[in-house]
Amino acid sequence: MSTLWFVEEILDFAQENAESIQDLVREADASVVGMELATRATFESSPSEVEILMGEVAEERHPQTGEIILRRQEVSNPVLMHEFGTFSPTEVEVAPAVYYILPDAESAIERLRAHGVETGMAPVGEVQIEQFIVDSTTTADRSFQGRNERVVFGSWRSVTRALPPGTVAVPVDQPLGRLAFTLLEPRSDDGFANWAIFDGQIESGLYPVMRGH
Template sequence: WLPTVTDRIKEKHGWDYYYYGNTSQRRPGWYTFDHRPRFNNNYIGLRNRMAILSEAYAYDTFKDRVMSTLWFVEEILDFARENAESIRDLVREADASVVGMELATRATFERSPSEVEILMGEVAEERHPQTGEIILRRQEVSKPVLMREFGTFSPTEVEVAPAFYYILPEAESAIERLRAHGVETGMAPVGEVQVEHFIVDSATIADRSFQGRNERVVFGAWQSITRALPPGTIAVSVDQPLGRLAFTLLEPRSDDGFANWAILDDQIDEGRYPVMRAH
């Protein structure tokens, strides 16, 4: 999509567009948004579909924000029409099984190998005509600045995607949410099965609440056991189109999974994780 779409806008309208990002004094560089699927674009990608974030520059005039968004959407739709077959092929490939693949449970920003040129602007203070409050207005200034770009991610922890997850019946909140995401579930087999269960040896809890929850990071290790699963245990096959999503939600060390969102706190506080897996 990019840079083809943005190159066309530059040619037609003379405007410069670039990958979403921002700078800060705390950490030099051009940073995109967080990798975690709590951010909508990432979540759609985890469902094997394509998402494009469109965000106009905040300090532009209303007219310029509307026009820049219109041109962007028009070129995206034109590109999708021209490349429809390739897009369908990519989606089919993404829907294929991830069983046995190494997938990230935690990740961080990856620094670009060389500096990139970012066009930086300036703003001026104005009084809002109705409220009298101070607002900022973009000035006709464009300064090219070289800096490192942090627009992609690399894993810091990985796990091999299993064939199945087994969710114990007491983890009702996890089962309900998994189904709400559209992940297909079934009943676990009767009798003894070879599984891995996660032994929680410690956890940290965020001091500050985020969206009404204090996020949790669990620590521990997977151990292999043979056991009979209790009646009502739910089976989740990872060999389905939403296998990546199931992996992210159910892995205990996932930085945006059910454990992180404190959905399984009752079980984790007792030192056990109510989700097992089988390779």
């Protein structure tokens, strides 16, 4: 029942605030090219304490296993505390005009298209780009949702080069440009690098995504 009530509250809120939600969607769809966006963030405390409803549980013994389980009680106790419901950026990058993905990163290209991100083909001939040079990387000891999360360290370097045939271009000036930024930036804490999608390339010292401004 709690899930049903939660969904009903969301739908009621969406109906009551439809116009402001539509404005937020339009704002999120606007171009982010040239804007500073967060790649990594931390929880941010509310400026003052707010009332949080805390429940209670009762210990019971499982009838089949005999183990002690906790059963939620229909109790709500208001408690004043700081809320950590928003994030504050700890690292930022300027969103480029376009990303270029090397053709051997097929898994990332497929995932972008599955998300609805518009893609095209990179131009023929030499182009001025930024290439991320990986100098070190760490991976989590424990898996999370079936993957060992990775953190990549390094720096961007400007180069002029011809991109290999089959390189995919991802324009950032599109409704899902913000999503493309989050997925493709190497330092993003929720991007393809973090979720081990680029492990094969990164372990060989190559980050398979370049930027064009």
